[in-house]
Amino acid sequence: MRYWSQDESRMGLHTIQRRKLTGYGIKPQGKVQLEFTYLWLYGAVYPLIGASFFDEFTHLDTVCFEKFLELFASGDPEDLHLIQVDKVGFHNSLNLSLQS
Numbered sequence: 001m002r003y004w005s006q007d008e009s010r011m012g013l014h015t016i017q018r019r020k021l022t023g024y025g026i027k028p029q030g031k032v033q034l035e036f037t038y039l040w041l042y043g044a045v046y047p048l049i050g051a052s053f054f055d056e057f058t059h060l061d062t063v064c065f066e067k068f069l070e071l072f073a074s075g076d077p078e079d080l081h082l083i084q085v086d087k088v089g090f091h092n093s094l095n096l097s098l099q100s
Helices: 062-075
Strands: 002-012 038-046 051-057 081-084
Touching: 038 062, 051 062, 062 081
Parallel strands: 002 081
Antiparallel strands: 002 038, 038 051
């Protein structure tokens, strides 16, 4: 049995927000970046031996989490893996199919 810790993180470009100084009643002018280019990195680590498994996804939802679990399980299907997750709603969604 292996005990893993799992989490997700968003990687990529975020909106630039800076203050602009202007006179009273004058609207500040400058470039505004509204484009979001990012991906979600799903990962699991096995701290006892330092093993890890990571994969990139486009969304943070049940479909991508289920695909992550499929890819994770296909790496070593003979072992029993216990994965600790946080309380995000899609980790225990009713739409998540649990196959053995």
